[in-house]
Amino acid sequence: MTVSKFWRNIPQYYNLIGKKCPECNSYYFPPRDVCSQCGNHKLEEHKFDGRGEIVTFTIIRTPLMDPEGEVIDIHAQTIPYILAIVKLEEGPKLTAEIVDCEIDEVKIGKEVGAVFRKIVEKGPHGVIQYGYKFKLVR
Amino acid sequence: MRDVAIIGVGQTKFGQLWDKSLTNLAVEAGVKACLDANIDQKDVEVIYGGTMSGGLFVNQEHIASLLSDFSGFKNIPSIRVEAACASGGLALRQAYIDIASGLHDIAVVGGVEKMTDIGGHSVTKALATAASQEWEAFFGATFPGLYAMIAKLHMHKYKTTEEQLAMCAVKNHKNALNNPFAQFHKKIQVEDVLNSTMVADPLKLFDCSPVSDGAAAVVLASKQKAKELCDAPVWISGSGHATDALSLHDREDITTLKATVEAAKQAYVQAKIGPKDIGCVEVHDCFTIAEICAIEDLGFCKKGEGGRFTEQGNTEIGGRIPVNTSGGLKAKGHPVGATGVAQTIEAVLQLRGEANGRNTNAEIAMMHNIGGSGGTAVVHIFRR
Numbered sequence: 184m185t186v187s188k189f190w191r192n193i194p195q196y197y198n199l200i201g202k203k204c205p206e207c208n209s210y211y212f213p214p215r216d217v218c219s220q221c222g223n224h225k226l227e228e229h230k231f232d233g234r235g236e237i238v239t240f241t242i243i244r245t246p247l248m249d250p251e252g253e254v255i256d257i258h259a260q261t262i263p264y265i266l267a268i269v270k271l272e273e274g275p276k277l278t279a280e281i282v283d284c285e286i287d288e289v290k291i292g293k294e295v296g297a298v299f300r301k302i303v304e305k306g307p308h309g310v311i312q313y314g315y316k317f318k319l320v321r
Numbered sequence: 322m323r324d325v326a327i328i329g330v331g332q333t334k335f336g337q338l339w340d341k342s343l344t345n346l347a348v349e350a351g352v353k354a355c356l357d358a359n360i361d362q363k364d365v366e367v368i369y370g371g372t373m374s375g376g377l378f379v380n381q382e383h384i385a386s387l388l389s390d391f392s393g394f395k396n397i398p399s400i401r402v403e404a405a406c407a408s409g410g411l412a413l414r415q416a417y418i419d420i421a422s423g424l425h426d427i428a429v430v431g432g433v434e435k436m437t438d439i440g441g442h443s444v445t446k447a448l449a450t451a452a453s454q455e456w457e458a459f460f461g462a463t464f465p466g467l468y469a470m471i472a473k474l475h476m477h478k479y480k481t482t483e484e485q486l487a488m489c490a491v492k493n494h495k496n497a498l499n500n501p502f503a504q505f506h507k508k509i510q511v512e513d514v515l516n517s518t519m520v521a522d523p524l525k526l527f528d529c530s531p532v533s534d535g536a537a538a539v540v541l542a543s544k545q546k547a548k549e550l551c552d553a554p555v556w557i558s559g560s561g562h563a564t565d566a567l568s569l570h571d572r573e574d575i576t577t578l579k580a581t582v583e584a585a586k587q588a589y590v591q592a593k594i595g596p597k598d599i600g601c602v603e604v605h606d607c608f609t610i611a612e613i614c615a616i617e618d619l620g621f622c623k624k625g626e627g628g629r630f631t632e633q634g635n636t637e638i639g640g641r642i643p644v645n646t647s648g649g650l651k652a653k654g655h656p657v658g659a660t661g662v663a664q665t666i667e668a669v670l671q672l673r674g675e676a677n678g679r680n681t682n683a684e685i686a687m688m689h690n691i692g693g694s695g696g697t698a699v700v701h702i703f704r705r
């Protein structure tokens with residue numbers, strides 16, 4: 184990811200800022216510019232508080248490797264990691280890692296909350312990239 | 322709209338073909354299809370070529386010009402079509418629309434992908450471009466990971482088992498034994514799938530289709546030309562194409578590929594038939610769970626019943642609806658851009674009774690081609 188693309192996404196990646204349609208009350212995260220429900224293109228910003236539940240998940244076990252078997256996956260440091268689709272309280276769903284728990288604790292339907300974490304240790308431009316992950320609500 | 326027929330087919334072997342370039346593969350399939358149709362290069366009026374990413378796989382874009390140039394089709398219009406793994410199927414549909422509209426009378430539809438020139442890491446990265454880079458891949462999603470999440474929820478909601486998923490792979494490997502163009506000719510058992518390396522729970526290595534090189538081509542003709550040139554044309558009686566959210570998380574129901582449902586509906590309506598009339602089908606089994614979802618979404622069984630339907634043997638050759646008689650993406654191989662065209666070829670061979678060792682005597686056949694995790698679906702129905 185280029186530096187400008189990374190900076191452009193900071194409001195969403197850091198603070199879960201998405202969109203809300205004032206016409207039909209639809210919520211969007213990831214954000215979009217046109218309402219899929221009613222076609223309105225004047226959407227307002229909405230900050231999601233990050234509470235939601237696990238719709239489905241998987242454990243990523245195999246990192247991406249080059250032909251010599253060397254691991255080059257940007258997410259490899261955390262393998263195995265738990266990847267989930269989370270449904271936010273307002274309705275939208277997103278894809279994110281579930282952290283700070285044992286693999287066995289993760290179940291479909293469990294409540295989760297957003298946390299702010301390092302996503303990629305070393306991007307192609309040497310920057311550390313941050314974003315949202317989720318942890319179980321205990 | 323005019324009637325359109327397939328009058329010739331040609332394909333390369335699928336697999337790791339180190340001695341062949343993208344150009345070699347595409348030309349071999351195209352020449353074979355023209356020979357099968359008994360036409361000369363100069364009879365071809367237009368080319369539609371499906372390829373997902375010449376740019377990322379072999380550093381070559383502008384495939385449209387390359388195809389017409391090296392195939393010896395001088396100066397004719399050539400169009401490259403891209404819809405990730407559905408590029409080949411969509412190329413067929415665009416060529417169908419072209420001929421049906423009356424613009425041209427004879428088209429070659431090609432699909433090609435050369436995936437093994439670059440390393441496994443780069444292949445996975447290239448394939449991941451079919452998912453949302455900003456909202457899926459950045460956060461750790463891989464393609465097996467996305468389909469694994471579909472599988473996990475399907476198992477949770479409908480009690481589908483890992484054994485039932487494995488049975489799709491076992492059946493497809495068995496079917497591929499009789500397909501000389503298939504990448505794998507190796508019988509496997511359910512235990513082999515269950516004991517293979519875990520990639521993304523619950524999907525194991527043998528639940529996943531391989532990385533492949535290969536090309537496939539068909540010749541399309543208008544009704545009048547088809548009757549002049551061909552004794553046994555295969556007719557396109559229904560064509561459907563639909564899209565859905567790019568990201569899996571943005572879909573209404575994670576276990577339903579709505580694009581498949583909508584594309585199938587269009588094809589069934591146009592062909593004036595229903596699922597019960599289909600004699601055999603090639604579905605997009607990039608992962609075993611994708612075959613389960615496909616047979617449900619195409620209407621061969623109810624939502625949630627796909628696992629049990631497979632376990633009961635309904636999808637075997639000789640069963641209620643033979644699925645992936647070619648070996649499917651799993652065992653025939655999955656050179657992504659070529660897949661939709663190769664599926665079409667299997668349907669044609671079945672209708673001609675030329676699918677040696679795996680014939681189903683079908684009168685009507687179907688193909689189903691998916692892009693990404695379901696952002697694009699293309700469905701075609703063919704009849705004798």
Ligand SMILES: [Zn+2]
Nearest residue numbers: 204207218221
């Ligand atoms: Zn709205």
